[in-house]
Amino acid sequence: MILSEAGELExxxxxxxxxxxxxxxxxxVKSLRERGYLRETDGSLRLTPFGSHVADELDGFLxxxxxxxxxxxxxxxxxxxxxxxxxxxxxxxxxxxxxxxxPFSILDRILTLRSEATRIREVAPGVQKESVDQLAERxxxxxxxxxxxxxxxxxxxxxxxxxxxxxxHAVATDSDDVDIYVHPDQMSFFAGAADGTxxxxxxxxxxxxxxxxxxxxxxxxxxxxxxxxxxEQSTLKTPG
Numbered sequence: 001m002i003l004s005e006a007g008e009l010e011x012x013x014x015x016x017x018x019x020x021x022x023x024x025x026x027x028x029v030k031s032l033r034e035r036g037y038l039r040e041t042d043g044s045l046r047l048t049p050f051g052s053h054v055a056d057e058l059d060g061f062l063x064x065x066x067x068x069x070x071x072x073x074x075x076x077x078x079x080x081x082x083x084x085x086x087x088x089x090x091x092x093x094x095x096x097x098x099x100x101x102x103p104f105s106i107l108d109r110i111l112t113l114r115s116e117a118t119r120i121r122e123v124a125p126g127v128q129k130e131s132v133d134q135l136a137e138r139x140x141x142x143x144x145x146x147x148x149x150x151x152x153x154x155x156x157x158x159x160x161x162x163x164x165x166x167x168x169h170a171v172a173t174d175s176d177d178v179d180i181y182v183h184p185d186q187m188s189f190f191a192g193a194a195d196g197t198x199x200x201x202x203x204x205x206x207x208x209x210x211x212x213x214x215x216x217x218x219x220x221x222x223x224x225x226x227x228x229x230x231x232e233q234s235t236l237k238t239p240g
Contacts, residue, residue, distance in 0.1 A: 003038060004055035008046040064088070073097045073210035077202040079188050081230075085200065085222050093214035098207070106201055106208040107131075113194045113213070120147045121227045122192030123183075125203065127155045129164055136168035139175045147178040150230045156182045156237060174239045181234035191226045198223045 002017050003009060009017075015025045029045065032038050037051035047055060064087060068075060071090050078085075098106050111130055114120060115138075124131075138145055151159075159169040172178045190201040190208070198220040201211040214220075 001055060001059065003045060003047050004052060004059070008044050010044050011040070014045060067091055071095060071210075071212065074200065074202055074212050077188075077204050077209060079202070081187070081226060082189055082191070082200065082202070084226065086218065089216050089219040089222065090212055090214065092216065093212045093219070096211040096213070098209050103207065106211045109211060109213070110190070110192070110199060110201070113197055113199060114192075117194035117197070118143075118145050120145070120149070120192065120194050121224055122148075122190065122194075122199075123150045123187060123227050123230045124190050124192070125152065125155070125187040127151060127159045127165060127169070129168075132159065132165055132168040132172065135178065136171040139171050139177065145177050147172075148181070148227070148231065149179075150181045150183050150227065150234050152186045153182050153184055154186065156180070170239075173237055180237040181231050182237050183230055183234040187230075191223045193220050193223050193227070196220065 002014060011025070011029070014029075015022060018025060020028075029038070029040070032051070033040060036048055037054065038045055038047050067087055067090065071087075071093075074090075074095065075087075096106055096109055098104075107128060107130065111134055114131070115134060135147065159165040173180055188203050188206075190199065190211075192199045196215050196217075198214050198216065199211065200219075200223060201208055203209055
């Protein structure tokens with residue numbers, strides 16, 4: 001990697017940049033030269049075209065690996081439904097991981113992003129009272145919003161039957177600005193697009209655990225594709 005960045009170095013200069021003994025450098029340089037990675041001319045070392053290609057590929061691999069490690073909390077618990085997300089589309093995304101001291105940080109952040117958005121598309125694993133109340137309040141206030149949400153059938157039944165959900169859920173279902181779809185299966189992830197912001201969250205032990213937030217158009221397109229897939233498998237919830 002040092003030779004890839006420098007272009008050409010004398011052996012002594014290379015040794016000064018490495019945390020290794022003279023003997024080790026001699027042995028490694030000999031090995032790399034014999035394998036065709038570098039050549040030595042008049043005491044100067046430089047990579048061969050083959051070595052340059054391998055160094056570039058290695059650099060890309062290390063960057064991708066670092067990205068995967070950064071988003072390990074999300075990727076480790078991601079279900080098959082999120083396999084279409086390209087790792088590179090997560091580059092630059094904000095990662096939020098819930099903790100025992102702040103277990104509701106993910107829900108709070110999603111609510112904040114929703115509160116500022118006029119167009120929302122999402123697949124949600126459940127129904128939260130705070131989310132229902134927020135949406136109902138925006139509808140009652142006459143805000144110009146366009147919302148489509150897919151929820152599991154079990155979550156829809158809970159929203160219909162429990163007193164603390166019922167009124168707000170009825171307001172959302174009756175609104176012309178909101179379409180709620182009921183999916184037959186349970187989901188263990190959240191995928192949403194709030195205006196230009198994409199959100200992806202996974203659960204651990206049935207609780208929100210890791211959330212990625214990004215304005216990357218590619219990630220937003222993938223999230224909306226996931227939403228459309230689940231919407232096609234769902235039934236539109238009708239008023240009443």
